[in-house]
């Protein structure tokens with residue numbers, strides 16, 4: 108069963124660490140859906156959030172392989188723990204006078220923000236879990252999505 | 267405080283790590299370090315190729331258990347190391363490699379002889395470092411030796427820009443290195459060890475499948491104790507040759523693609539397989555879906571958690587150092603006998619004994635048999651890669667661990683000769699023999715100069731079959747005899763042509779000793795003569811049968827018991 112998993116790795120905040128991790132994923136043929144990196148409260152430590160697809164066996168290997176990298180301090184997988192995931196997307200959608208109101212309404216329902224307007228386009232910012240973003244994308248697709256960018260998932264355990 | 271340059275710190279640090287020898291070649295971006303080497307007490311061996319230097323460091327490491335050190339310049343010097351690093355990486359051999367780099371202000375500018383050395387070597391090293399500040403150098407070197415030699419060992423590379431080699435700082439050496447992100451497990455989990463002991467105590471057809479990890483962790487004695495106490499037969503991988511005493515009745519020899527018939531059958535019929543420091547490599551397991559069908563339990567002792575359940579699903583994993591785990595395990599297992607199981611294995615042994623055609627012709631196996639007889643296994647044998655390597659593993663009976671040295675994981679032709687030189691430097695009193703093929707030897711033949719100039723006596727036994735023999739064998743068996751690019755004496759086929767090169771003349775050109783043997787009755791006498799040479803390398807060109815095949819053989823993609831024992 109190929110499922111999506113969210114892994115989080117605390118790594119040394121040094122040059123080359125990201126390269127090590129991407130080299131590992133490429134060499135072992137693991138597929139990354141998204142990868143985000145950023146500093147933590149301790150500036151010498153970065154947190155990488157990696158969304159990957161694979162069965163339980165592959166996931167176990169990925170976790171172990173990550174742990175084996177000298178610069179990786181700790182790895183955890185979120186599926187067993189209660190946690191919150193967030194992804195953000197900027198979506199530029201075609202909008203004419205006639206359908207602008209309709210798009211604004213959709214954005215409103217999703218509690219997305221409209222952050223730029225021009226004669227032909229609207230730019231919408233949405234934050235949420237994957238499902239929510241996916242649902243908005245589906246609603247906007249008929250209008251014509253001109254451009255989209257996503258940050259990738261970040262996650263944190265509850266409590 | 268007195269200040270030291272990066273180059274001086276390099277030497278001081280190596281002294282602290284008790285390095286006695288290093289191998290390499292200088293160049294523009296590592297000149298400051300070579301200037302420090304000029305005054306240093308550490309022996310420096312100038313090789314003729316950086317690949318040779320890396321393999322020498324590797325052979326030194328495998329034969330002594332210490333960390334091997336090699337040094338190269340930036341750019342081409344560093345890229346020439348890559349095969350040597352990859353070879354060591356695949357076989358978990360501790361090496362620390364130092365490379366020069368262009369000065370920090372030039373990095374990324376495509377400067378002369380700049381290469382992204384840490385980028386290029388990342389997939390073939392356990393870890394690597396680019397040192398941008400001289401203040402970090404000593405600690406980085408200390409970390410590198412620690413990482414290379416602990417946990418599952420492996421090569422570590424340190425890239426040092428030339429300005430860092432010249433810059434000065436105080437030399438500070440800590441008592442101990444701490445790396446918060448690197449804490450290899452050493453002691454096995456007691457609960458798992460007891461569980462494994464229970465499995466052993468109730469098994470009827472157990473097999474120990476020992477790998478290179480047994481040698482790395484110096485666990486041969488513990489392995490022997492366990493095998494004898496619980497009466498468990500032991501099969502070894504290529505890298506574990508010598509880990510179990512050759513004369514012991516429980517020794518089944520090598521398993522796998524060219525392993526012993528009875529060893530493979532034992533694996534296929536065992537109810538309990540205990541892997542120790544082995545990694546279920548495809549050359550050992552054959553087709554995975556057909557592997558060990560009767561095993562109720564597969565247990566795996568290994569220091570590397572990623573090895574566990576990577577290829578084969580493991581029921582009892584024990585992560586940690588083999589020596590420590592085995593010694594704890596022995597205490598929990600019952601004294602036991604498995605007469606029926608051993609009788610069954612003996613039956614397989616007699617059903618298909620190992621052998622080859624013993625006629626008037628000079629066959630390669632005969633040469634190795636004589637080497638084995640004359641040395642009694644009391645010599646370090648290195649090999650190249652190919653048929654000769656497999657025959658060496660099948661026939662040579664190394665008396666002790668670290669007496670059989672071969673590139674297993676990467677299968678690097680050209681490994682054996684420089685590795686033999688490295689092993690001889692580490693074991694000056696020991697007879698060191700490289701069992702070689704005519705193809706492989708030519709891949710690092712330039713190191714003859716290194717051996718001659720340093721009076722290194724290694725005996726190179728070339729089993730000269732005029733072919734890239736192993737590839738020829740596959741073409742014969744699986745590609746309908748279509749010999750494509752495997753004849754070494756002509757472009758088209760070997761019939762009626764002069765051998766190229768003349769290895770005896772080649773030896774002489776370098777100032778080494780060279781002999782040629784074409785007949786069976788010359789083999790022993792020539793070997794004896796060669797073993798007496800003390801202060802230079804010897805090449806023996808054994809002109810052997812050209813189309814001999816390595817058997818038995820489990821074809822790629824077949825299960826271990828689907829073994830070809832002879833050709834129709």
Ligand SMILES: Cc1ncc(C[n+]2csc(CCOP(=O)(O)OP(=O)(O)O)c2C)c(N)n1
Pocket residue numbers: 650651652653654655677678679680702703704705706707729731733734735736737
């Ligand atoms: C560097 C490298 N290149 C190519 C190969 C593929 N290869 C494996 S065995 C072999 C032939 C080896 O020939 P030789 O050294 O003469 O040994 P023989 O098999 O004849 O005993 C080749 C080309 C390899 N293992 N290593």
